[in-house]
Structure formats: C-alpha cells, structure tokens
Amino acid sequence: MMTIKNTFGGILFAGLSAVQMNVQAVPVYDQGGNRLHLDGRVLGRHFFSQNKAMSGDAVIARINLWAETDINDQMYGYSRFEHDFRANKAESEPGEDYTRYAYVGLSAREYGYFDYGRNDSIFYDVVRWTDIFPVWGAGSFAIDNFLSRRGSGAFSYHNRDFFSLVKGLEAGIQFQGKKEGNTPVLKQNGNGYGLSLTYKLPETGLTVGGSCIRSSRTDAQKKLSPGRGDNMDAWVAGANLEHGPFYAAVLYSESRNLSQVRSSPLNIYGFANKAKSFEAVASWNTPLGFTASVGYIQSRAERLESIGQAWLDKAWVFFAAWPFNDNFRITTEYKMSLLKDDNALRLASQDAVAVTMIYVF
Numbered sequence: 424m425m426t427i428k429n430t431f432g433g434i435l436f437a438g439l440s441a442v443q444m445n446v447q448a449v450p451v452y453d454q455g456g457n458r459l460h461l462d463g464r465v466l467g468r469h470f471f472s473q474n475k476a477m478s479g480d481a482v483i484a485r486i487n488l489w490a491e492t493d494i495n496d497q498m499y500g501y502s503r504f505e506h507d508f509r510a511n512k513a514e515s516e517p518g519e520d521y522t523r524y525a526y527v528g529l530s531a532r533e534y535g536y537f538d539y540g541r542n543d544s545i546f547y548d549v550v551r552w553t554d555i556f557p558v559w560g561a562g563s564f565a566i567d568n569f570l571s572r573r574g575s576g577a578f579s580y581h582n583r584d585f586f587s588l589v590k591g592l593e594a595g596i597q598f599q600g601k602k603e604g605n606t607p608v609l610k611q612n613g614n615g616y617g618l619s620l621t622y623k624l625p626e627t628g629l630t631v632g633g634s635c636i637r638s639s640r641t642d643a644q645k646k647l648s649p650g651r652g653d654n655m656d657a658w659v660a661g662a663n664l665e666h667g668p669f670y671a672a673v674l675y676s677e678s679r680n681l682s683q684v685r686s687s688p689l690n691i692y693g694f695a696n697k698a699k700s701f702e703a704v705a706s707w708n709t710p711l712g713f714t715a716s717v718g719y720i721q722s723r724a725e726r727l728e729s730i731g732q733a734w735l736d737k738a739w740v741f742f743a744a745w746p747f748n749d750n751f752r753i754t755t756e757y758k759m760s761l762l763k764d765d766n767a768l769r770l771a772s773q774d775a776v777a778v779t780m781i782y783v784f
Contacts, residue, residue, distance in 0.1 A: 448487075449461045456492060456493030457491070458490065460489045461486070461489075462784065463485055463487060464784070465484045466481075466484075466557075467780040467781070468778070470777050471777075473774075474771045477775045482509075483508065485505065485506070486508075487503070488503065489502075499529075500529050501530060503525070504522070505525075506520065507521055507522075525540050526539060527540060533584070536580070536582075540577070541574065541577070542579060543572070544569075544572055545595055545597035545618065546619070546634045546636050547564075548595055548621060548634055549659050550564055550661075550676075553673070553674050553702040555670070555718070556742050557756060557779065558758075558777045559740045559756065562702075562720045562738070563722040565683055570616075570617045576600040576601075577597055577598070591622055591623035592621075594618075596617070597618075599612060599617075601614050601641070609694075612640075615637060616636070617637070620633060628665040629662065631661070631662045632660070635657065636656065637657075638654065638655045638656075639655075640652070640655055648693055649691065649726075650680050650695070650696060651680075655679060656680075656681075657676060658678075661673060661674030662674075668709070669707055669708075670706040670707075671703075671704065671705045672703070672704050675699075675700070675701050681694065682698035683735075684727065684768065688769040695735065696724075698724050699723050700721070700722040701719075701721050703719050704719075713743060713745045714743065714744040715743050716740075716741070716742040717740070717741055718740040718742075720736055720737070720740065721736065722735040722737070732767070733766070737760070738762075740758050740759075741757045750782060751783075753780050754778075755776065755778050756778075757776050758776075760772050
C-alpha cells in the first residue's frame with residue numbers, strides 16, 4: 424500500500440524505472456481530511472533489435488491518481504488508479520490500453536493495512552528488489568500470472584514493524600479469487616493465497632525476506648501441455664542492500680506450474696512443471712548525476728514433456744539514466760541474451776536495446 428503522506432518522495436520503489444523520479448505529484452485537492460493527487464508520465468520509447476518482433480515504437484502515456492481520506496486519528500482510507508495509454512498505433516486501430524492498478528483500502532496505523540482490487544502480488548514483496556529495470560526487470564516473473572507480480576481480484580493485508588513490536592519486520596498475506604471465463608488461459612487462475620515476511624536489519628541497510636504462494640488451476644489450464652497437476656505453488660527468498668549511492672539485490676525461486684512456456688516453432692503453450700530462477704542486480708547513483716545498473720537473469724524449466732530441461736530466459740541487462748531535472752530524463756537499457764540460437768524451445772536469442780525519453784508531471 425502506498426500513501427500520499429509518506430510515499431511520493433519515492434513512489435513505488437521500482438528501482439530505476441520512470442516512476443521513481445516523480446517526486447512532485449500534483450495536489451488536486453486537500454481539504455477537510457481528504458487528499459487527491461495526480462501524477463503522470465509520457466515515455467517516448469523505441470526498441471532496436473535484429474528480431475523484428477522486438478523492434479519498433481513503444482510510446483506510452485500513463486496517468487496515476489492517489490487519494491486518502493481521514494476517518495479518525497487511527498484510521499484512514501486510501502485508493503489508487505493507474506492506467507496506461509498506448510500511442511504506437513494508428514488512430515483507427517483498436518487500442519491496447521490497460522489498467523495497471525485499481526484498488527481501495529483501509530489503514531489502521533500500527534495494526535496494518537488491507538486493500539482489495541488490482542495491485543502488486545504478495546510474491547512481489549521480494550521480487551520487487553530485483554525489478555529495477557523499466558523494461559526487463561524481474562524477467563523471471565510475468566504480470567497477471569497467479570500471485571507472482573501484479574494481478575487482479577486480490578485481497579491483501581500487510582503489517583509494518585509487526586504491530587510496533589519489531590522494528591523493520593513486515594508481514595503480509597494475500598488471497599486471490601478465481602479468474603477464468605474470457606481471460607487467456609495463461610492469465611487465468613484459481614483461488615489462491617500467499618504469505619510474505621521481510622526484515623530490515625537495523626543500521627545495516629540490509630533487508631532479507633521470502634514469500635510463498637499457492638493457487639488452484641482452472642480446468643482450461645489443467646488441459647495444457649506442458650503443465651501437469653491441480654495446483655500452482657512457488658517460493659522465493661532474497662536480500663537487498665542499500666548503502667549510500669549503491670544498491671544490490673539477489674533472489675532465488677523455485678516453482679511448479681508458475682513459469683509460462685511458449686514456443687511458436689514447437690507449438691508449445693503451457694507452464695513449466697518445475698522451474699528454477701535466479702536474479703541479481705547492482706546499481707550506482709554516480710557523483711555526476713547519472714545512474715548505472717547491471718543485472719543478471721536466468722530462469723530454467725525442468726521436466727518439460729518430450730524436452731526435459733530448457734532455458735526460459737538467460738541474459739545480462741545493462742541500464743543507464745541521465746536526469747536533466749526532476750521532470751525529464753533519458754534512459755538506455757540493453758538486454759544481452761545468453762540463449763543459444765538452437766536453444767531447446769527455439770526462443771528468440773537476439774539482443775535488444777530500449778531507448779526512452781521520459782517526461783514526468
């Protein structure tokens with residue numbers, strides 16, 4: 424849960440992405456214990472790659488609304504709405520606009536806060552630590568993929584400093600309702616739940632934590648191959664270190680029926696029966712004002728029918744950001760693929776570069 428009072432200085436610690444630099448959200452309304460803030464950004468992004476499917480225009484406009492209302496001295500309600508507008512198609516073509524966040528909640532101060540709607544998943548309490556790249560961050564985990572990154576129909580509860588008893592200890596629990604119908608089968612989910620626990624060691628800058636999730640699978644998902652079984656389950660453990668201008672994080676995860684497996688050349692569409700993922704990142708805010716980051720991502724599927732083991736992703740990611748001021752910056756992100764051309768799933772192995780001009784208001 425993000426609050427207007429204490430979060431606009433570092434909105435959504437998504438590492439070095441565009442959202443991090445908006446420190447001046449516009450106050451639209453602030454009277455009688457009610458607050459409404461607006462912020463937004465335009466990302467003028469273009470991809471360069473020898474893979475034509477990855478190359479081209481990817482301009483996005485994003486708008487974000489935050490609101491709070493005081494209920495009494497100990498409680499306040501809050502909500503958030505964030506929506507993306509794609510601007511890389513002709514006006515006559517169908518759009519691909521989508522809502523990133525839409526939730527409403529209640530905070531009871533030291534007793535915790537809970538909300539319902541479309542929000543970050545409980546797994547993301549740890550996965551966010553390596554999600555510092557705007558394009559290829561946290562590449563081992565997909566959006567709208569059970570409770571792994573961001574999804575809808577989620578009821579979440581978090582408690583910071585564990586009822587004011589243990590400073591730095593945060594616990595969370597989340598439940599997600601079944602989603603199927605017209606939803607693409609890889610984006611569906613059954614009823615699920617997850618837990619997270621993180622602890623920031625006092626005066627060290629080091630945070631450690633872990634999360635586990637489990638969901639039932641829909642009837643359509645059970646028919647996929649690869650991907651056997653009635654349930655999805657996964658766990659992740661990680662750590663991050665903040666020290667002055669330096670930041671580093673690492674995570675390791677194992678899962679069953681969570682990682683998506685797609686291969687058009689082999690006509691494969693399903694989930695990995697088992698997958699192991701490892702991610703590590705490091706970042707430096709240089710004295711010259713620009714940010715330099717590097718990351719390593721690898722995710723491997725196991726027990727795939729007729730294949731056995733196969734890489735789902737394996738790459739180095741390099742990132743640099745040049746801020747002109749609080750509202751304008753240019754970023755460059757380079758993904759250096761380590762997949763071989765003849766990899767088991769025939770996945771694209773070409774490198775790619777994303778260059779972005781970002782204006783934030």
